[in-house]
Amino acid sequence: MRTEHAPTIQRADYRPLAWTVERIDLHFRLDPTATLVTNRMVCVRNPDAGAGPIRLWSEALERLSLTVDGKAPVSLREADGQIEIDADGERVLVEVLTRINPQANTTLSGLYQSNGGYFTQCEAEGFRRITCFPDRPDVMARYTVTLEAERDACPVLLSNGNLLEQGDLPDGWHYAKWEDPFLKPSYLFALVAARLEALEREVTTASGRKVLLQVWVEARDLDRCEHAMESLIHSMRWDEEAFGLELDLDRFMIVAVSDFNMGAMENKGLNIFNTKFVLAKPDTATDIDYENVESVVAHEYFHNWTGNRVTCRDWFQLTLKEGLTVFRDQQFSADMLARAAGPEGAASARAVKRIDDVRVLRAAQFPEDGGPMAHPIRPDCYQEINNFYTATVYEKGAEVIRMLHTLLGPEGFRNGMDLYFSYHDGRAVTCDDFVEAMAEANGRDLDQFMHWYAQAGTPRLSARASWDAASASYTLTLSQHTPPTPGQPDKRPLVIPVALGLIGPDGQDCPLQLDGEASPGACTRVLTLTEAEQTFRFVGLTAEPVPSLLRGFSAPVILELEEDDARLAFRMANDADPFNRWDAAQRYSERVALALAAGIADELPQAYVDAFAALLNDGRLDPAFRAQALALPTEGYLLERMSPADPVALRSAMVVVMHGLGQALADDWLGVCDAMQVSGPYRYHPADAGRRALTGLALRYLCAAGDERGLALAQARYEGAGNMTERFAALAALVQSASTASVPALEAFHQRYHDDALVLDKWFALQAGAWRWNEAAPRTVECVRALMADPAFSLSNPNKVYALLGTFFRANPGEFHAADGSGHVFWADQVIALNARNPQVAARMARALENWRRYTPALQASIRPQLERVLASEDLSPDVAEVIGKALS
Numbered sequence: 001m002r003t004e005h006a007p008t009i010q011r012a013d014y015r016p017l018a019w020t021v022e023r024i025d026l027h028f029r030l031d032p033t034a035t036l037v038t039n040r041m042v043c044v045r046n047p048d049a050g051a052g053p054i055r056l057w058s059e060a061l062e063r064l065s066l067t068v069d070g071k072a073p074v075s076l077r078e079a080d081g082q083i084e085i086d087a088d089g090e091r092v093l094v095e096v097l098t099r100i101n102p103q104a105n106t107t108l109s110g111l112y113q114s115n116g117g118y119f120t121q122c123e124a125e126g127f128r129r130i131t132c133f134p135d136r137p138d139v140m141a142r143y144t145v146t147l148e149a150e151r152d153a154c155p156v157l158l159s160n161g162n163l164l165e166q167g168d169l170p171d172g173w174h175y176a177k178w179e180d181p182f183l184k185p186s187y188l189f190a191l192v193a194a195r196l197e198a199l200e201r202e203v204t205t206a207s208g209r210k211v212l213l214q215v216w217v218e219a220r221d222l223d224r225c226e227h228a229m230e231s232l233i234h235s236m237r238w239d240e241e242a243f244g245l246e247l248d249l250d251r252f253m254i255v256a257v258s259d260f261n262m263g264a265m266e267n268k269g270l271n272i273f274n275t276k277f278v279l280a281k282p283d284t285a286t287d288i289d290y291e292n293v294e295s296v297v298a299h300e301y302f303h304n305w306t307g308n309r310v311t312c313r314d315w316f317q318l319t320l321k322e323g324l325t326v327f328r329d330q331q332f333s334a335d336m337l338a339r340a341a342g343p344e345g346a347a348s349a350r351a352v353k354r355i356d357d358v359r360v361l362r363a364a365q366f367p368e369d370g371g372p373m374a375h376p377i378r379p380d381c382y383q384e385i386n387n388f389y390t391a392t393v394y395e396k397g398a399e400v401i402r403m404l405h406t407l408l409g410p411e412g413f414r415n416g417m418d419l420y421f422s423y424h425d426g427r428a429v430t431c432d433d434f435v436e437a438m439a440e441a442n443g444r445d446l447d448q449f450m451h452w453y454a455q456a457g458t459p460r461l462s463a464r465a466s467w468d469a470a471s472a473s474y475t476l477t478l479s480q481h482t483p484p485t486p487g488q489p490d491k492r493p494l495v496i497p498v499a500l501g502l503i504g505p506d507g508q509d510c511p512l513q514l515d516g517e518a519s520p521g522a523c524t525r526v527l528t529l530t531e532a533e534q535t536f537r538f539v540g541l542t543a544e545p546v547p548s549l550l551r552g553f554s555a556p557v558i559l560e561l562e563e564d565d566a567r568l569a570f571r572m573a574n575d576a577d578p579f580n581r582w583d584a585a586q587r588y589s590e591r592v593a594l595a596l597a598a599g600i601a602d603e604l605p606q607a608y609v610d611a612f613a614a615l616l617n618d619g620r621l622d623p624a625f626r627a628q629a630l631a632l633p634t635e636g637y638l639l640e641r642m643s644p645a646d647p648v649a650l651r652s653a654m655v656v657v658m659h660g661l662g663q664a665l666a667d668d669w670l671g672v673c674d675a676m677q678v679s680g681p682y683r684y685h686p687a688d689a690g691r692r693a694l695t696g697l698a699l700r701y702l703c704a705a706g707d708e709r710g711l712a713l714a715q716a717r718y719e720g721a722g723n724m725t726e727r728f729a730a731l732a733a734l735v736q737s738a739s740t741a742s743v744p745a746l747e748a749f750h751q752r753y754h755d756d757a758l759v760l761d762k763w764f765a766l767q768a769g770a771w772r773w774n775e776a777a778p779r780t781v782e783c784v785r786a787l788m789a790d791p792a793f794s795l796s797n798p799n800k801v802y803a804l805l806g807t808f809f810r811a812n813p814g815e816f817h818a819a820d821g822s823g824h825v826f827w828a829d830q831v832i833a834l835n836a837r838n839p840q841v842a843a844r845m846a847r848a849l850e851n852w853r854r855y856t857p858a859l860q861a862s863i864r865p866q867l868e869r870v871l872a873s874e875d876l877s878p879d880v881a882e883v884i885g886k887a888l889s
């Protein structure tokens with residue numbers, strides 16, 4: 001039984017190290033079970049720090065020797081994975097020889113093997129699993145790396161930077177020597193030694209330098225790299241144009257690996273990617289996969305400046321690079337979509353992207369911010385940093401940057417970025433440094449804005465309004481409140497940009513004129529809320545307007561606004577802001593679903609059906625937008641809005657909504673399937689993708705409703721599909737129905753793609769996420785258990801775990817929380833099994849139950865003993881211990 005938890009690390013405890021590293025020369029002799037690593041580093045006293053020993057970190061290393069200037073150190077102390085060495089003078093050469101076992105490394109952190117090749121993952125603290133080193137991001141050094149491996153097993157030898165030389169060695173071995181000209185922290189170190197082939201392209205940068213781009217994959221995947229390469233080239237161009245930032249190396253490499261804990265990693269000049277975010281061809285990847293590849297390639301590429309050239313002083317500053325880089329990749333994707341859509345469709349294309357991003361925020365970040373793991377985008381403490389690669393640090397962090405962009409305007413933001421780079425290029429800095437550069441460049445005081453970095457919890461924004469017919473004025477009172485979160489009982493008011501419009505009774509936006517202004521101005525404007533409550537008085541109106549608040553989701557808050565069915569329907573039909581039009585539909589669905597779940601209603605209001613029909617049949621609206629507007633909110637988000645959360649009741653409600661909309665609008669849905677057909681060969685283009693998305697949604701509703709024509713159509717579309725997007729959409733519709741047609745379709749799909757790992761992930765996920773449409777069907781947990789026995793499944797491969805277990809635990813609450821508790825017992829079994837192999841993956845799965853206290857008493861009674869069972873299990877990693885400890889505290 002475990003009694004103590006991992007120690008907590010505090011942001012306030014940051015101290016510079018007494019010694020840092022100036023340069024490091026690494027030598028690897030790669031062997032599956034006994035790799036030898038020689039590390040020769042020049043350690044220098046840090047002028048910014050006081051006296052003290054050299055501190056090195058070491059984890060899971062067999063240390064064979066350690067010398068200082070060629071001699072055994074006079075004094076060396078070792079405890080809790082840290083080594084302290086006393087040294088004299090200003091600079092010393094420390095030499096360390098370690099032996100590691102990549103084959104036995106199932107954590108996928110440090111040096112590990114995948115499909116016979118060698119790969120590294122060092123962020124956040126993997127480098128200390130390769131050699132003894134001051135493994136902190138504020139230690140920036142110059143690296144040279146020599147790799148030696150057997151030529152047959154590993155013909156390709158890669159590391160960061162430029163290739164200096166390569167050649168043969170005796171006994172069938174060979175070597176390559178690399179040098180990275182830029183200073184970098186250890187978390188950006190990488191090596192790859194494997195049997196791979198590259199798609200190559202030579203391009204010229206804005207300043208006229210020729211650079212070599214490579215996408216390295218296994219030979220059989222060479223026909224799936226084109227899209228990643230195109231995405232890389234587009235990213236380069238975009239960063240040059242949008243921010244004046246150019247690639248700084250002669251060579252930029254992307255390597256795909258199928259065993260990877262995360263999406264991808266921005267190692268300097270040698271990005272390592274989960275195959276899922278590199279490989280794409282029409283027969284195996286959906287439109288969404290294409291979109292994801294493009295945005296992840298961009299994200300990692302953009303890190304070269306926001307993350308690598310300017311990096312984080314310590315891991316509490318993670319959002320400095322992640323929030324900013326997510327914001328940059330979101331802007332890039334929006335620009336790419338807008339460009340493809342052309343001038344007519346650009347606004348709608350941008351809105352569709354914004355909706356996607358906000359959907360993720362609401363489904364993943366809002367629940368996190370309301371639970372035991374709630375933390376500010378810049379946390380104050382952690383036990384295990386790997387648990388803080390969160391939706392809060394990434395997605396809410398990006399929202400905070402977006403608010404700066406909104407408050408300062410595009411030009412002001414760009415000026416702030418330029419100043420930030422001019423001050424901090426080549427340094428490891430803090431979030432304060434970033435915001436200070438923004439403030440200075442714009443002559444603005446952003447002190448209050450910094451509360452966004454310090455306070456956890458999703459702020460609530462509420463609005464009260466009154467209409468005074470006599471003076472034709474409309475008074476809007478906005479107030480804000482952020483609920484308490486663990487360790488933060490009281491919150492201060494934040495700076496909240498509120499973009500707003502007022503819609504007249506005719507459905508048209510009114511030009512806005514605040515009391516005291518000479519004349520009316522634009523129809524949408526941004527009010528800046530800085531107090532707990534503020535009042536704004538609009539004049540010059542002719543009738544009482546309907547407010548449209550938080551247009552474009554101008555701040556990451558929950559808008560608490562009482563709107564009745566009629567008003568929601570009105571905004572669904574008329575709001576000039578497409579984001580808010582979508583949001584009105586989401587709010588309406590939320591009302592309807594929650595009323596059904598609470599037993600207050602037992603069927604769909606006709607007005608709701610009519611409002612959906614109007615959107616569905618509005619041919620002027622872009623199909624991609626219609627697909628967004630007609631899709632229901634995620635269950636994860638709705639459970640957040642339910643108290644207590646009852647996933648089983650919610651599921652029944654969702655079935656009623658899907659069934660009701662499917663049945664009532666069956667003819668319209670069928671009409672859409674007909675009208676939205678895409679001809680010609682597959683191309684990844686937003687116009688085509690929008691039509692496919694709307695068709696896929698139509699099939700979902702029809703099949704959910706059990707409509708015979710819809711089921712037949714889904715089967716026909718499945719069989720006749722010319723690409724994965726259409727094939728998978730049809731299969732998904734069949735699986736999400738009571739029809740038995742899903743069984744042969746799932747079998748046929750498996751047959752066709754049995755040796756394609758990424759496609760099988762979709763097949764696993766689809767079944768793990770399946771609702772139970774038929775009382776006689778087995779529980780989903782039984783299907784998941786059976787699928788674990790499929791030869792293609794492996795607990796050692798994160799993609800498989802995320803697809804099958806992750807989907808079941810996170811995206812299928814109605815089944816996961818089945819009243820008999822079977823899902824909870826299964827969850828504990830899997831978390832315990834994963835903990836022994838891969839703590840990071842285990843902790844991610846563990847988090848699926850962190851919000852258990854929000855559920856009904858019966859569910860809590862079923863979950864608690866399972867949380868306790870995991871906490872009491874042997875050899876619990878700090879990763880899982882932190883999650884479960886916080887959940888139970």
Ligand code: PHE
Nearest residue numbers: 123124262264265266300389
């Ligand atoms: N830094 C990576 C990214 O956001 C994510 C990552 C974190 C990958 C930790 C691996 C390990 O681009």
Ligand code: ZN
Nearest residue numbers: 299303322325
């Ligand atoms: Zn990132």
